Amino acid sequence: MSGTDSDPAADACTLCELPTEGVDVTDDDGNRFCCTGCRDVYAALGDVDVDADAVRERRQASEASAGEGADDDAADADRDVPDGHEATFLEVDGMHCATCEAFIETVATDADGVSAASASYVTDTVRVDHDPDAVTVDDLTETVSGLGYSAYARDDAFSRRQASNMATARLAAGVIVGMAVMLQYIVLIYPTYFAFPFYNERTLSYLNEAMASTSGTYFFIVIAVLTTIVLFFTGKPILRGAYVSAKTRSPNMDLLVAIAAVSAYLYSTLAVIFVESPSIYYDVTVAIIVIVTVGNHYEDSVKERATELLSEVTAVQVDDARRLTADGDAESVAVDALRPDDRILVRAGERVPVDGEAVDGDAAVDESVVTGESLPVRKVAGDAVVGGSVVADGSLTVAVGPDATSSLDRVAELVYDLQSGNHGVQKLADRLATVFVPAVLVIAVVAAGASLALGGTGTDAMLVGLTVLIVSCPCALGLATPLAVAAGIRDALERNIVVFDDTVFERIREADTVVFDKTGTLTTGEMRLIDRELDDDLLRLAAALESRSAHPVGQAIAAARADLGDGADAEPGRPTDDGATPAVADGGAETADGGAEAVDADSDGEAEPTVESFESHARGVSGVVDGVEVVVGHPDLFDERGWTVPDAIREAVADARDVGRVPVAVGRDGAAEGFVVVGDELRDGWEETVTALDRSGVEVIVLTGDDERAATVFADHDAVSSVFAGVPPEGKAETVARLKERGVTVMVGDGTNDAPALAAADLGIALGGGTAMAADAADVAIVDDDLGSVATVFELARAAGRRVKGNIGWAFCYNAVAIPLAATGLLNPLFAAVAMGASSLLVVTNSSRALLSD
Numbered sequence: 001m002s003g004t005d006s007d008p009a010a011d012a013c014t015l016c017e018l019p020t021e022g023v024d025v026t027d028d029d030g031n032r033f034c035c036t037g038c039r040d041v042y043a044a045l046g047d048v049d050v051d052a053d054a055v056r057e058r059r060q061a062s063e064a065s066a067g068e069g070a071d072d073d074a075a076d077a078d079r080d081v082p083d084g085h086e087a088t089f090l091e092v093d094g095m096h097c098a099t100c101e102a103f104i105e106t107v108a109t110d111a112d113g114v115s116a117a118s119a120s121y122v123t124d125t126v127r128v129d130h131d132p133d134a135v136t137v138d139d140l141t142e143t144v145s146g147l148g149y150s151a152y153a154r155d156d157a158f159s160r161r162q163a164s165n166m167a168t169a170r171l172a173a174g175v176i177v178g179m180a181v182m183l184q185y186i187v188l189i190y191p192t193y194f195a196f197p198f199y200n201e202r203t204l205s206y207l208n209e210a211m212a213s214t215s216g217t218y219f220f221i222v223i224a225v226l227t228t229i230v231l232f233f234t235g236k237p238i239l240r241g242a243y244v245s246a247k248t249r250s251p252n253m254d255l256l257v258a259i260a261a262v263s264a265y266l267y268s269t270l271a272v273i274f275v276e277s278p279s280i281y282y283d284v285t286v287a288i289i290v291i292v293t294v295g296n297h298y299e300d301s302v303k304e305r306a307t308e309l310l311s312e313v314t315a316v317q318v319d320d321a322r323r324l325t326a327d328g329d330a331e332s333v334a335v336d337a338l339r340p341d342d343r344i345l346v347r348a349g350e351r352v353p354v355d356g357e358a359v360d361g362d363a364a365v366d367e368s369v370v371t372g373e374s375l376p377v378r379k380v381a382g383d384a385v386v387g388g389s390v391v392a393d394g395s396l397t398v399a400v401g402p403d404a405t406s407s408l409d410r411v412a413e414l415v416y417d418l419q420s421g422n423h424g425v426q427k428l429a430d431r432l433a434t435v436f437v438p439a440v441l442v443i444a445v446v447a448a449g450a451s452l453a454l455g456g457t458g459t460d461a462m463l464v465g466l467t468v469l470i471v472s473c474p475c476a477l478g479l480a481t482p483l484a485v486a487a488g489i490r491d492a493l494e495r496n497i498v499v500f501d502d503t504v505f506e507r508i509r510e511a512d513t514v515v516f517d518k519t520g521t522l523t524t525g526e527m528r529l530i531d532r533e534l535d536d537d538l539l540r541l542a543a544a545l546e547s548r549s550a551h552p553v554g555q556a557i558a559a560a561r562a563d564l565g566d567g568a569d570a571e572p573g574r575p576t577d578d579g580a581t582p583a584v585a586d587g588g589a590e591t592a593d594g595g596a597e598a599v600d601a602d603s604d605g606e607a608e609p610t611v612e613s614f615e616s617h618a619r620g621v622s623g624v625v626d627g628v629e630v631v632v633g634h635p636d637l638f639d640e641r642g643w644t645v646p647d648a649i650r651e652a653v654a655d656a657r658d659v660g661r662v663p664v665a666v667g668r669d670g671a672a673e674g675f676v677v678v679g680d681e682l683r684d685g686w687e688e689t690v691t692a693l694d695r696s697g698v699e700v701i702v703l704t705g706d707d708e709r710a711a712t713v714f715a716d717h718d719a720v721s722s723v724f725a726g727v728p729p730e731g732k733a734e735t736v737a738r739l740k741e742r743g744v745t746v747m748v749g750d751g752t753n754d755a756p757a758l759a760a761a762d763l764g765i766a767l768g769g770g771t772a773m774a775a776d777a778a779d780v781a782i783v784d785d786d787l788g789s790v791a792t793v794f795e796l797a798r799a800a801g802r803r804v805k806g807n808i809g810w811a812f813c814y815n816a817v818a819i820p821l822a823a824t825g826l827l828n829p830l831f832a833a834v835a836m837g838a839s840s841l842l843v844v845t846n847s848s849r850a851l852l853s854d
Contacts, residue, residue, distance in 0.1 A: 015042045016730035037705070037726030044722060045738040082115050088128050088137050091156070093163035094149040094237060095121035099252055103244040104144060111135055111143045126151070149240075171297045174234030178290045181226050185283045188219075212277040220272045220280055227282040231265055235289040251437035256472065259441070261288040263469045264829070267462060275459075281829050284470055284836075291840055298486050321353040322346070324397065342400040346391050348550050355387040356398040362618065363394030364551045376552055378618050393550035393616065432808065440819070444468040447823035463829060467822040471832035472815060483847035484807055488800035491851045495792055496783040504779050504793075505800035508763045511698050512743025514790070515736060515757070516690070518704035518711055520750040521767055522787075523680040527556040527662075530681060533652065534666055534674025541625045542632045542666045542676070544609035549621055553662050556678045557632065620664070630668050644671040680710070687717065689787040694719035701739070703732055703757070732757035748790060765790060799851035807843045814839045
């Protein structure tokens with residue numbers, strides 16, 4: 001449990017609830033923590049008035065009111081899943097507003113065996129806590145699906161494609177059938193309303209007689225059938241939204257659009273049945289449904305094109321494992337088939353499938369995908385190994401942990417949980433609709449009643465009421481948000497910014513706090529040689545030796561040989577005249593044993609040194625290169641071998657380590673002669689970005705799983721208010737949750753370990769070079785990894801907000817003039833439809849303009 005007023009269990013972290021067994025980190029009040037990072041966060045933010053427990057209480061109260069039949073256990077403040085129940089996450093196609101969330105939760109909790117449900121239209125996700133013996137996942141999918149909603153597993157690409165194809169089919173049917181209807185109106189019906197100059201009097205007389213005959217009735221029936229297809233097939237999502245809106249007593253734009261379209265349809269159908277020479281307004285129904293559907297489809301298609309830009313993002317989950325049999329052979333099995341205490345073999349370059357303990361081997365393990373720590377950690381027998389981490393060099397035999405689960409899977413579930421609880425805001429148009437829809441209905445009824453009271457016929461009264469409903473501009477209001485949002489997404493794409501969540505432009509106007517991850521966000525996330533104090537010849541020998549190592553530090557040193565030349569090129573890590581640091585080239589192709597193939601000549605034409613022997617140690621490497629004994633590693637390795645290490649080199653190594661870099665001593669023939677410094681290079685423009693945010697009044701915080709020494713440069717920057725280091729993924733999410741209680745919080749990250757925090761934030765921004773889980777959890781991704789685009793995201797959000805308000809403002813100004821005219825009978829439905837179309841065209845034209853000037 002977390003929170004300032006909670007009583008955490010003795011074996012759980014006070015901040016993030018991770019186990020604290022074997023960890024002795026406490027504060028002055030006796031609170032226990034899983035790491036110093038969580039302790040520091042709690043010390044800084046522990047006095048937040050409303051903590052995570054209170055947030056969960058509010059969430060449970062919301063769920064209880066949404067699903068009246070929910071189990072009482074679901075309202076528990078901690079949202080503990082009842083004994084025997086499990087959480088299932090489904091993706092639901094068709095949710096697009098806050099009322100959809102409430103409806104889906106109600107439907108799910110009404111099912112037997114379901115204790116709680118939490119839906120989010122922001123991420124199209126619903127979490128359902130249920131008894132698997134009472135209701136299966138297939139049952140849940142069938143229960144949630146209906147009324148046009150389609151539920152399926154989050155990884156079911158086929159069902160997702162089916163839903164997309166159905167949406168395209170609805171649009172195509174609406175456009176094709178709608179064109180057939182409108183063609184009949186233009187050629188045959190409109191000429192009877194207006195004396196078209198290209199029709200002579202005889203033709204017009206013939207058309208009027210035909211419309212009044214039995215043939216005209218059949219003609220109207222055909223149009224009615226075509227309109228029915230448009231209304232109930234193409235318009236099904238709109239009608240569903242209207243039904244959900246009415247059921248939840250939350251009027252929205254779908255209800256307003258549906259009222260206008262259905263009213264015109266019903267009036268026209270009744271007229272065909274009971275009136276001898278009717279005036280029909282099926283064209284109004286078709287226009288409303290098709291225009292709004294096209295607008296929504298345009299928004300969806302722009303978002304779909306945006307997601308395609310991230311095709312290079314890589315997933316990190318492991319599906320298979322190499323399990324050792326009793327006779328020592330290795331067999332490939334599914335990760336789900338692993339059991340506690342099974343032995344699995346993980347080789348260099350492979351990902352550890354589940355949490356466990358190393359029982360044999362010696363390897364450097366990169367845990368950055370889970371912990372955010374940029375430097376690999378040496379693992380030997382007896383050390384805990386994190387599922388999802390990568391063996392950088394060597395190999396490990398791992399005993400599967402008691403739960404046979406991966407920390408990576410735990411992070412994924414945390415992300416899904418946060419996403420399903422991330423309720424979307426009610427869009428501005430929908431908020432206005434809660435007042436506007438009832439007002440329009442009242443005006444229509446009053447106008448119709450007044451027409452009757454003043455001696456008008458029933459048909460006249462119905463026409464007045466219908467005109468009010470049509471002229472209330474449902475198309476312009478319905479298009480105001482999706483077209484402005486689509487313009488924002490389009491303009492973002494032009495700047496290599498991908499917007500996944502259309503509510504970004506509704507939810508974010510001004511951020512109070514921006515939280516940056518360090519590794520891969522403020523830094524490049526790649527190990528490079530950034531400084532050296534040794535001659536070229538010794539560096540060449542060290543690089544040749546390290547080419548046999550798969551360790552990231554060794555690879556960075558090996559890569560440095562590509563920059564050794566005749567002086568024309570800058571040395572690795574040495575600033576050029578313009579202050580930039582030269583990039584380090586790749587270190588060569590990797591061989592089967594994890595080393596690198598030798599090349600015939602160095603970049604300056606000299607022969608490549610020959611590695612005669614190579615040995616890997618816990619703190620470095622040693623070997624013989626061109627007959628010279630070379631050691632590269634920590635000074636302790638030199639001490640172990642009895643080699644001399646000058647005090648100046650020891651001090652330089654210690655100083656470099658204090659700022660979170662990896663200093664490596666290099667020596668030959670019994671003595672250390674110099675050192676190199678390898679580190680995670682700072683990303684270009686990071687200072688300008690944090691400075692600009694600070695000057696705009698936004699608090700900047702750095703949150704990292706890395707060691708605090710690696711974040712020293714950020715802690716010393718005037719624009720950064722706080723740095724929290726050594727924080728695990730769960731701690732990051734809890735930190736963001738606490739910051740959200742102080743104001744609108746934005747999280748910027750790139751890795752899987754950042755995903756929970758990205759999902760928990762008011763707005764998550766992922767750098768496009770990161771992991772698939774980070775991109776999935778974020779609302780926005782910056783494809784080209786340009787930190788300067790962070791500020792552009794907020795500019796686009798504010799511009800889109802202004803565009804939405806401008807569109808809605810026009811629609812309401814139009815209504816202020818048109819509705820009184822309709823209510824007094826000065827407009828008939830035909831002119832109302834023309835005015836409605838003109839208003840919609842103006843909104844479309846306004847939305848097509850660029851949001852930001854270049």
